[in-house]
Amino acid sequence: MTSEIMTVPPAAIFIVGALLIPLFKGKLRQAYMLLIAVAAILDVYFMPDGVYWLHPFMQYELVLGRVDLLSKCFGYVFTIAALAMTFYALRVKEAGEHIAAFLYIGSALGVVFAGDLITVFVFWEVMAWASVALVWYRRTKASIDAGFRYLMVHVVGGVLLLGGIILYMQEPSGLVDGSLLVNGSLAKVVPFTIDAFDYASPATILILIGFIINAAVPPLHAWLPDAYPEATITGAVFMTAFTTKTAVYVLARGFAGFTIDGFAILMWLGAIMAIYGVVYAIIENNIRRLLAYHIVSQVGYMVCGIGIAASAASVTGAGVISQTAIDGTAAHAFCHILYKGLLFMSAGAIIYMTGKSKLTELGGLYKVMPLTMIFYMIAAFSISGVPLFNGFTSKSIIIHAAEMAGNAPIFLMLECAAVGTFLSVGLKLPYFAFFGKDAGIKAKDPPTNMLIGMGIAAFLCILLGVYPSLLYNILPYPGAIADYVPYSASHVIGSLQLLLFTYAGFLVLKKKLQPENTISLDTDWFYRKGAVLFMWVVNNPLARGTQWTIDATLAVKDFAVWFSKNPVEALGIITDKVCLRVLRSSEGATAGEESAEKVLATRIQGYPGEPVRRDPIGVSVLLGTIFLFAYLVIYVVALHLSVYSMIGLLVVAVLAGIGVRVREMMRGVEG
Amino acid sequence: MWFLEKWMESPKTVKKLVYVLYASLIVSCLLGFVIHFAPPAEHAAPADHGEHAEHVPFVFEQIPIFSAIFGFIVCALLGLGSKAYGHNVVMKEEDYYDK
Numbered sequence: 001m002t003s004e005i006m007t008v009p010p011a012a013i014f015i016v017g018a019l020l021i022p023l024f025k026g027k028l029r030q031a032y033m034l035l036i037a038v039a040a041i042l043d044v045y046f047m048p049d050g051v052y053w054l055h056p057f058m059q060y061e062l063v064l065g066r067v068d069l070l071s072k073c074f075g076y077v078f079t080i081a082a083l084a085m086t087f088y089a090l091r092v093k094e095a096g097e098h099i100a101a102f103l104y105i106g107s108a109l110g111v112v113f114a115g116d117l118i119t120v121f122v123f124w125e126v127m128a129w130a131s132v133a134l135v136w137y138r139r140t141k142a143s144i145d146a147g148f149r150y151l152m153v154h155v156v157g158g159v160l161l162l163g164g165i166i167l168y169m170q171e172p173s174g175l176v177d178g179s180l181l182v183n184g185s186l187a188k189v190v191p192f193t194i195d196a197f198d199y200a201s202p203a204t205i206l207i208l209i210g211f212i213i214n215a216a217v218p219p220l221h222a223w224l225p226d227a228y229p230e231a232t233i234t235g236a237v238f239m240t241a242f243t244t245k246t247a248v249y250v251l252a253r254g255f256a257g258f259t260i261d262g263f264a265i266l267m268w269l270g271a272i273m274a275i276y277g278v279v280y281a282i283i284e285n286n287i288r289r290l291l292a293y294h295i296v297s298q299v300g301y302m303v304c305g306i307g308i309a310a311s312a313a314s315v316t317g318a319g320v321i322s323q324t325a326i327d328g329t330a331a332h333a334f335c336h337i338l339y340k341g342l343l344f345m346s347a348g349a350i351i352y353m354t355g356k357s358k359l360t361e362l363g364g365l366y367k368v369m370p371l372t373m374i375f376y377m378i379a380a381f382s383i384s385g386v387p388l389f390n391g392f393t394s395k396s397i398i399i400h401a402a403e404m405a406g407n408a409p410i411f412l413m414l415e416c417a418a419v420g421t422f423l424s425v426g427l428k429l430p431y432f433a434f435f436g437k438d439a440g441i442k443a444k445d446p447p448t449n450m451l452i453g454m455g456i457a458a459f460l461c462i463l464l465g466v467y468p469s470l471l472y473n474i475l476p477y478p479g480a481i482a483d484y485v486p487y488s489a490s491h492v493i494g495s496l497q498l499l500l501f502t503y504a505g506f507l508v509l510k511k512k513l514q515p516e517n518t519i520s521l522d523t524d525w526f527y528r529k530g531a532v533l534f535m536w537v538v539n540n541p542l543a544r545g546t547q548w549t550i551d552a553t554l555a556v557k558d559f560a561v562w563f564s565k566n567p568v569e570a571l572g573i574i575t576d577k578v579c580l581r582v583l584r585s586s587e588g589a590t591a592g593e594e595s596a597e598k599v600l601a602t603r604i605q606g607y608p609g610e611p612v613r614r615d616p617i618g619v620s621v622l623l624g625t626i627f628l629f630a631y632l633v634i635y636v637v638a639l640h641l642s643v644y645s646m647i648g649l650l651v652v653a654v655l656a657g658i659g660v661r662v663r664e665m666m667r668g669v670e671g
Numbered sequence: 672m673w674f675l676e677k678w679m680e681s682p683k684t685v686k687k688l689v690y691v692l693y694a695s696l697i698v699s700c701l702l703g704f705v706i707h708f709a710p711p712a713e714h715a716a717p718a719d720h721g722e723h724a725e726h727v728p729f730v731f732e733q734i735p736i737f738s739a740i741f742g743f744i745v746c747a748l749l750g751l752g753s754k755a756y757g758h759n760v761v762m763k764e765e766d767y768y769d770k
Contacts, residue, residue, distance in 0.1 A: 282750060283757035367676050408729050412741075419745040420753075435679075489706045497699045497738035504696060505746030513750055518762040528768055 005046040009053055009064045009113060010075060011123065013040045014082070014106030018099045030090045030449075033098060037083035040109070044075040051115050051181045061178040061187040062122075063115030070194075070330060070476040074112045074249045077334040078105065080460070081241045081341055088345050088453030089234035100133035101238045108242035112249055115181065117165045117190040117207075120250065124161060124214075128154035131243060134235025135227050143230040149524065150227035153213060153220075161210025165190060167203035174203070192250075198257030198310075208255060215247035215303055216296050217269050218276050222524035224295060225280070229288035229357070233348040236288060240344045241337045244295055248302045248333050252476075256309045256326055267307025271413040274300030278420030280522065285358050285515045287347045287429060291340070294383065294425055297417055298336050304410065305329035305398040312405050321404045323480035328397030330475050335390040335464060339382035342457035343425065346376035349446040349454070350433065356441070359429065359515035364438030371445045373434045375454040380430060382461040384422035387495055390461045393468035393486045396495075400484065419502050423513075426499075427506040432515055566608035573607065576600045579661045586662075596665040696739075703735035 017036040024032045049072075053065035067075075082105045092098060107130060110123035128151065135147035168174040169190055178185030197204040209220070216224040224244070228236050255266060277297025284290040305325045312321035349372045350365065351357045366373045382389040385396065395418065402411040445451065464471045468486055472478060485491075506513070563570045580596055638646060678684055731737050 278749065279753045279756065282753035283762060366679075370675070403728065406729075408731075411729065415738075415741060416745050416749070419742055420749045423746055423749060493699060493702045493706060494732075494738040496695075497703060497736060498742040500692070500696050500699050501739045501742035502746045503692065505743045505750065507692075509747065509750045512754060516762065517765065518757075519765050519767060520757060521761040521763055521767070 007043050007047045009110070010040045010043050010047075010079065011064070011106045011110035011113065013043060014102045014109065018102030018106065021098050021102065022095045029095075029098075033086050033090070033102075034083070036102070037079065037086045040079040041076070041083060044072065044079050047072070047075075047113075054178065054182055054185055056187055057118065059187060060118055061116070061185055061189045062119045063181065063189060064110070064119060065113055066115030066192075067113060068476070069474070069478075070249070070253060070326075071112050073330045073334060073474050073476060074245065075109060076474060077337050078109055078112065078242065078245075081337045081457075084338075084453045084456040084460075085234070085237050085241070085341060085345075086453075087456065088237055088348075088450050090449040091447060092232075092234055094137060097134065097137045097232065097235065100130050100137070101235065104130035104134065104238060104242060108246045111246045115189075115192060117168065117192045120192055121158070121162055121165055124210075124246075125158050127243060127246065128158060131235075131239055134239060135231045137235060138230060138232045140230070143232075146227045146230040149527070150223050152527075153223040157210050157213035157220075160206050160213070164203050164206030164208075164210055167201075167206060171201065171203055192254060194253060195255075195257040197254045198259070198313075200258075200260045204258070208258065211247050211250050211255070212269070212303075213247075214243055215251060215299055216244055217273055217299075217303060218296070219523040221273070221276075221296050222522045225289050225292040225522065226524050228292040228295070229286050233352045237341055237344045237348060240291075240295060240340045244299045245333050245337055248299060248306075248329065251303065251306050252326055252329050256306055256322065257313050258310050259313070264307045264311030266303050267311050267407075267410060270300045270302070270304025270307050271410050271417075272300070273297065273303060274417035275413060275420065276300070278417050278424065280520055281424040282420065282428070282513070283516075283518075283520055284424075285360055285517060285519075287350065287357055287359060287362070287433060288344065290359075290424060290429055291343050291347055294343075294421060295340060297421060298332070298340065298383065300417065301395060301398050301414060302329045302332050302336070304414065305332065305401060308398070308401045308405055308407070308410065311407070312401075320480050321401055323477035324397060324404060324484070325401035327472075327475040327477050327481050328394065328399075328401050331394035331397055331471055332391075334471060335382065335394040335461070338457050338460050338464070339379040339389075339391060342375060342379035342454055342461065343383065345450065345454045345457065346372050346379065349450055352450075353443040353446055354441050358517070359432040360517050362433040362439055362441070363436045364434070365441065365443070366434040367438075368441065368443045369434075369445050371451060372454075373430070375451075375458050376434070377430060378458040378461055380426045382465065384426040384499060385418055385495060386426075386499060387487070387492050388462070388465045390464035390468075390471075392495065393465055393471065396486050396491060397481060397484065415498070419498060422499055422502050423506055427503060428513055428515075431506075431510075569603070569607060569609055573600070573603050575658070575661060576603065579658055579665060582658060582662050583665055592664075592666040592668045595668045700736045700739055703739070707733075707735040 013036060017033075021029060021033065047065070047067045049067050049069075051063060051066050053063070055062045055064060085101075089098070089101065104127055107123040107126035111120050111127070114120045114123060132147045132151045132154075135143050135150060173196070174190060175188050176191055178187050178189045181189060181191070197207060213220045213223075228239055231239055251266070258264075258266060274297050277293045277295070277300060281290045281293040281297065284293060305328045309322040309325035309329075312325065347357075350362065350369070353369065353372075354362070354365070356362055378389065382391040385391045395414075399411060399414050399418075402414060472481055472484075475481065576596070577600065580593070580600060583593055583596065633649075641649070734740075
């Protein structure tokens with residue numbers, strides 16, 4: 001029945017919709033943008049499963065519609081989040097910012113429903129360029145700088161991805177006939193299928209690096225906590241949802257079986273990432289940067305889930321474990337987008353209403369922004385995995401998969417990250433921003449449209465926490481987790497113990513965890529300081545090097561010009577200069593120095609003088625003598641001498657000449 | 672929201688809340704013991720899931736208050752460890768990159 005309804009690529013709804021935004025103004029524009037978001041949700045709902053929307057491009061076929069449970073799951077949450085976030089952003093006056101946001105959402109949806117790698121790459125690039133506008137619209141120097149760094153990292157990632165795709169096209173599975181996907185297609189397709197990359201080769205590694213740059217896997221993650229806190233209030237909310245989650249999606253699709261000689265690298269990277277983000281969040285002072293580090297941490301769970309799926313490929317009962325892990329990843333991405341969006345909306349509301357973003361400057365806000373506080377706490381409980389909130393029902397699937405795989409270290413690392421998450425997002429940030437010492441800030445709750453956006457996200461956080469089956473039914477492998485019960489007595493009580501004792505620990509350590517007015521260096525140090533070093537090298541050694549060659553060439557030219565004006569006199573001057581130096585360096589022989597200097601000065605002053613000597617006969621006799629002597633040496637003496645002795649003779653002759661001239665000078669020379 | 676403010680700011684409430692916390696800490700641990708020694712009702716389900724992998728908890732999960740101990744210790748380690756790492760390695764004054 002659903003196939004009766006005509007659908008279009010959801011990417012097209014947002015991208016075409018974005019271009020029409022400037023045509024509307026005021027309330028009409030707001031209604032129009034909400035309409036687009038609703039249309040996209042319905043569109044995703046009615047899209048039939050299958051592969052369609054092929055479009056020829058060069059000699060390839062682009063596949064714009066590859067719809068299955070995995071892509072639909074991400075499609076749903078992307079469009080639902082887009083609706084809530086559009087509500088939140090309604091009051092933004094700037095049409096350009098809305099256009100950037102919609103292009104960004106559209107291209108993220110384009111990646112999700114792409115059936116081939118060329119399409120993935122194209123949308124991947126659009127996503128980077130559209131999202132950087134959301135940073136730049138903040139219009140501060142910090143945001144412009146951060147935006148450039150963000151862009152450079154993503155451009156590098158895009159180039160690596162493209163390189164990987166091109167190499168992949170040379171591999172046997174990398175370029176197939178389109179007719180394998182859709183009947184009647186004649187062109188070639190670079191397919192992007194489930195578990196396409198389950199082996200390590202230059203192509204898959206490059207593609208993997210391209211993907212994990214966007215997933216913010218350390219050490220390639222620093223762009224995220226660098227740029228997100230500098231984005232506009234609403235722009236940051238959009239950014240939390242799409243870049244990292246499209247990366248999670250493409251990893252879940254292509255790399256769910258990826259191991260390097262049986263080593264599931266993504267599982268370990270993900271677990272390390274989950275803890276890494278938490279550690280930085282604990283020492284962070286800027287509220288949005290603190291939350292940004294929790295994106296790194298939470299995406300760590302998802303990357304770890306994908307890795308668990310890959311690691312389980314060789315264990316008995318692997319099918320179920322892998323499928324559970326992928327379900328957990330998709331479910332957690334779904335919930336994460338909702339609660340992280342809500343966290344950024346609340347933090348954005350604080351910054352929007354108070355103009356302050358540092359924990360050291362905030363405090364006691366619950367009195368003036370109670371609704372924001374409530375929405376924030378709903379999101380904080382969700383991310384911390386408090387029962388009845390959505391994080392509890394999604395995060396636990398990944399941890400459950402680690403348990404099923406019998407992997408104790410991963411299980412404990414993920415639990416560690418859960419403690420750290422509650423510690424910094426559930427306790428530290430709200431304590432020092434909403435409670436704690438009253439900073440006496442005059443503010444109130446944000447405007448209604450922002451509250452509606454936050455309300456939608458908060459409602460869904462609780463809804464999916466209370467009725468997890470709503471989410472479980474749209475996961476890629478609903479069969480694998482059909483038996484999974486999140487609300488088992490042991491799980492609920494275990495979680496409560498974990499959270500309550502973390503709370504107790506926080507109260508004990510409250511003084512030690514006081515926020516401090518600092519920034520924390522991260523791996524962006526290497527390119528931020530590296531860039532300074534690079535510019536120094538360009539400005540100093542390199543610039544001087546270029547200047548030196550120019551100077552040297554000019555000096556040679558100047559000398560040649562000077563010398564050619566009167567070679568004989570020039571030689572004489574040079575000789576005199578050398579002789580004078582010899583004279584000076586020899587002690588006690590200062591008698592003729594003064595007169596010699598005077599003579600030299602007059603010679604230099606008179607240069608070039610009269611180039612043609614007045615006594616031509618003397619000169620010709622001299623030249624004749626020199627040439628005859630040269631003949632003698634070359635034809636008679638040189639035959640019996642080696643090159644070295646020739647050079648030796650020459651040196652002796654020069655020295656003798658200088659000696660004669662020096663002697664002359666000591667006696668006193670006249671012009 | 673003045674009533675909430677008045678209620679929250681009084682030292683009495685704070686004291687009460689602390690007691691509530693203590694009580695819930697103890698109750699959560701007790702519940703841990705209860706379900707540990709209670710007859711395993713959920714595990715009585717027939718094991719006919721065929722290829723489904725059996726859910727085998729880790730040894731440490733058998734401890735009834737494992738999560739409580741783990742939560743407290745990890746909280747302390749993460750809190751102090753992160754701050755120590757920050758102070759000794761990465762935390763710098765805010766104009767670090769502008770210099």
